[in-house]
Amino acid sequence: MMELLWLPFTLGTIFLCGVGQVLAKESRSGVSSADYTLLFGLHVFLMFTIYWVLFHESASFPIGTWLWAAFAASLSGFAYVVYYESMKHGKISIVGTVAGAYAPWTVILALVFLGESLSVFEMAAIALTVLSVLLFTYASGNGEGQRTERKGLILALCAFFLWGTSAVMAKDVLGDIGNTNFLLVFGLVNPAIWTVYWLASTKGKLCINGAGIGILELSLLFLALGGITLYVSFDNGPVSIVSPVTNLYPIVTVLVAKVRLKEKLTTRQYLALAMLFACIPLFAL
Numbered sequence: 001m002m003e004l005l006w007l008p009f010t011l012g013t014i015f016l017c018g019v020g021q022v023l024a025k026e027s028r029s030g031v032s033s034a035d036y037t038l039l040f041g042l043h044v045f046l047m048f049t050i051y052w053v054l055f056h057e058s059a060s061f062p063i064g065t066w067l068w069a070a071f072a073a074s075l076s077g078f079a080y081v082v083y084y085e086s087m088k089h090g091k092i093s094i095v096g097t098v099a100g101a102y103a104p105w106t107v108i109l110a111l112v113f114l115g116e117s118l119s120v121f122e123m124a125a126i127a128l129t130v131l132s133v134l135l136f137t138y139a140s141g142n143g144e145g146q147r148t149e150r151k152g153l154i155l156a157l158c159a160f161f162l163w164g165t166s167a168v169m170a171k172d173v174l175g176d177i178g179n180t181n182f183l184l185v186f187g188l189v190n191p192a193i194w195t196v197y198w199l200a201s202t203k204g205k206l207c208i209n210g211a212g213i214g215i216l217e218l219s220l221l222f223l224a225l226g227g228i229t230l231y232v233s234f235d236n237g238p239v240s241i242v243s244p245v246t247n248l249y250p251i252v253t254v255l256v257a258k259v260r261l262k263e264k265l266t267t268r269q270y271l272a273l274a275m276l277f278a279c280i281p282l283f284a285l
Contacts (some may be wrong), residue, residue, distance in 0.1 A: 006237030010245050012229040015101070018252020020153050020222030022033045025087060027216040030209030033084040033202035039208075039216070040080070041191030043224040048187030051228055057178045069185045072169035077190035079162035081197050084157045090152030091147040091257075094269075103247035104130050105164030110240040113168060118240055125146055125282035127246055135272035164243075170231065171239040179235035183228060244279070251276050 024036065031039070079099075086095040104126050110116045118126070174182055198204075208216070234241045254273055 003041045006233045006242050006249075007245075009229045010242055013226050013233060013246050015252060016072045016147040016229060016247040017246075018224055018228035019256055020219050020254040021100075021249075021253045022083075023215050023219030023222060025257070026185035026260060028214035031216060032202070032207070033081075033088065034198045035206055035208065036157060036216075037080060037084055037194035038198040038206065040220055040223065045191045046186045047224045048183045048228065051185040052180050052187070056180050056184070056216040059177075059179055059181055059183075065173065067170070069173045069177060069182055070092040070189050072166050072173055073182070073186040073189045074193060075166035076106065076186070077160050077193040079159040079166065080190070080194065083159035083161070083202065086152045086155035088152070089258040090146065090156070095152045095156040099159035099163070100151060100168070100250055100253075101129060101132070101247055102160045102164035103244035105161060106167045108242040109165065110171070110243075114172060114239065116238050116240040121282045122241065122244070128279050128282070129244060129247055132279075135194045135268045136276070137156035137275055154239065167234065167239055167243055168256070171234050174231070174235045175234040180227045180230050182235075183231055186227070186231070248279060250277055 027036070050212065083095070083099045085100065089095075107118065107126055111118070170182060175183075198206075230246060233246065244278075
């Protein structure tokens, strides 16, 4: 059973991040990307620090290990910045899926640098994930609307590579310092990055539309909790498996976005969604 300890935390991540992404998109009319990252940083700092206080382990490690953890965490911090910028230019059902589908990149790095291995079924599941991403990124239309979608896609792809690289680096350092210490580093480093982004973008002016404050708070709580469950999953399972399974959270994002935000999907995108569903049993084989 200990070998599957990562599974409930991964399922929690899928739910929390899937719903949280939609709520974040829904609150976009009331808060800018910079303001959102500042508030998200505050929630991450408070919740990750509380988690460390409650479950902390030994913190006696070389300075180089702490710096490596800080670098791994910072890549994820920069990924959040470009991802929230991408939300300005595209549907959450598209940019959210592309940015969150970093598993294939993570798997490649894990196989090369961490010495992890995959079964034939797991490789098939990853192939389906890649194909589904390609289908989701297809957007019909022309002119300015298409260019706007393309800008959002480019930013989402930047988040894709940053998050994928950060996941492998985090897995590497988690074996040394544990998930509680890594989350403490994450909760200190990334809020600092997001505060700088906020200051550069807004010159220190926070503007929140009170009408959507409840949805905003829920999105911040869900995504911060999803960050905790994600790294607990990485700590308890192989990143080449945990990352692709966690990658399935867009299923929740798309379904909730369709209901709450009335976003329309193309036939190709419905096919991509079906392919994501098909990945689930393959990862279990």
